[in-house]
Amino acid sequence: MDRPRLLLRRELIASGWSDQELRKQRRAGELHRLGRGAYVAAPGAPPEFEARHALLAAVRDERHAADGVLSHVSAAALHGLSTWGLRFDRIHRTRDRRTGGRVGNGVHLHAAPLAPDEVDEVDGLLVTSVARTVVDLARTVGFDAAVAVADSALHKHLVDPDRLARAARRCAGWPGAPRARHVVAAADGGSGSVGESRSRLAILRAGLPAPILQWPVQGFGRVFEVDFAWPELCTVGEFDGLVKYGRLLRPGQDPAEVMVAEKLREDEVRDRGLRVVRWIWADIDQFDPVSERLCRAFAASPSGARWRR
Known part of the structure; x- marks a missing residue:
């Protein structure tokens, strides 16, 4: 794991720092105190x-x-x-x-x-x-x-x-x-985040069929993956977490650009005859509404008769 460097007071004092200088660096946000005699260099924010x-x-x-x-x-x-x-x-x-x-x-x-x-x-x-x-x-x-x-x-x-x-x-x-x-x-290594892991468990607890994880979809000249897929039921599911969009963000890119790109990506998925159901972190603990939306999507597929209510 990429961790900030640990700095011990005794080492800093031995190298010529004073306690007054350490306090000044802490007030300036250049040092973050972890515990007695231990600091981390953390400009602007703690680790x-x-x-x-x-x-x-x-x-x-x-x-x-x-x-x-x-x-x-x-x-x-x-x-x-x-x-x-x-x-x-x-x-x-x-x-x-x-x-x-x-x-x-x-x-x-x-x-x-x-x-x-x-x-x-x-x-x-x-x-x-x-x-x-x-x-x-x-x-x-x-x-x-x-x-x-x-x-x-x-x-x-x-x-x-x-x-x-x-x-x-x-x-x-x-x-x-x-x-x-x-x-x-x-356990399943196809889940790329905590939100996806918890979503997978919520799907199974709801009595829904087990999805394929990270299913590849052929877009216009490219292939991309969706979080969850039920190909035989023409349905895909996407967990929308803030961390997910953070991973998609390139240096200097406006977050709005990522949202637009994701919308275009969803359009390509729908153009393949697939229904898309999305949910967010708050939905995982109260999954019934998402489960109902998934069931409606399943029922709309040619092989989804058992999901019609």
């Missing part, structure tokens, strides 16, 4: 919360190095996985013991078997592997948040489905193991 947590993990690493390796949400932040819906109030570590876990002083220490191939190194810090991180979170956090983590690991090609499945089998008999297997079975 994103995931990066902040990863930096805090680095700050505390020396103090807690003997207490296992960074794990759970701390490892997810360092690996650059989704951290939607996860709490950042503690640094999480796991040590290779069956007992002796504890919570305190801003650190949650987990005790669990830890094989050598379940430990990686990220920026000089020992962390649980991507597969182990996904499974640990799948055992301990909400289902949707865990699926988003697993989807992001698969989407970024940081792990493959077989390795995730092996990691889930290793934790057989541990607390939350059945839930971890369920998460791994539900």
Whole structure:
């Protein structure tokens, strides 16, 4: 993950800075204080919360190095996985013991078997592997948040489905193991964002047929992908998140241009005889209206008789 550089007070003082100069840099927004004796160079704005947590993990690493390796949400932040819906109030570590876990002083220490191939190194810090991180979170956090983590690991090609499945089998008999297997079975690297992961789960919970993810559509002289597709029902679905449009924005481009381009893209999809159903983040928690719109779109297709109400 691209993280801002960590600056420690003791190093800055040794290089000739004074506390007065540090305070001045903080007031000017050139430095952002992470914790006692730790800063990050952040002109204009503090770093994103995931990066902040990863930096805090680095700050505390020396103090807690003997207490296992960074794990759970701390490892997810360092690996650059989704951290939607996860709490950042503690640094999480796991040590290779069956007992002796504890919570305190801003650190949650987990005790669990830890094989050598379940430990990686990220920026000089020992962390649980991507597969182990996904499974640990799948055992301990909400289902949707865990699926988003697993989807992001698969989407970024940081792990493959077989390795995730092996990691889930290793934790057989541990607390939350059945839930971890369920998460791994539900994961799909075709989801390119948390919104798409949550949308996919909402679609399945609504009893709708499973969509094809990132389905290619032939436009006028180009091929582009839609988020969800039911080709046999002549319907596609698009999750419209702000992050999505941010990814489409080129340097110096007006956001309005992106919206116009997306509208033209939708016109091309409709010209192929496909109906388009869109939704936003707020719709995911109350998915019934979207489900009804999808059912109407399905029913309008030649093979959609079962969806007519």
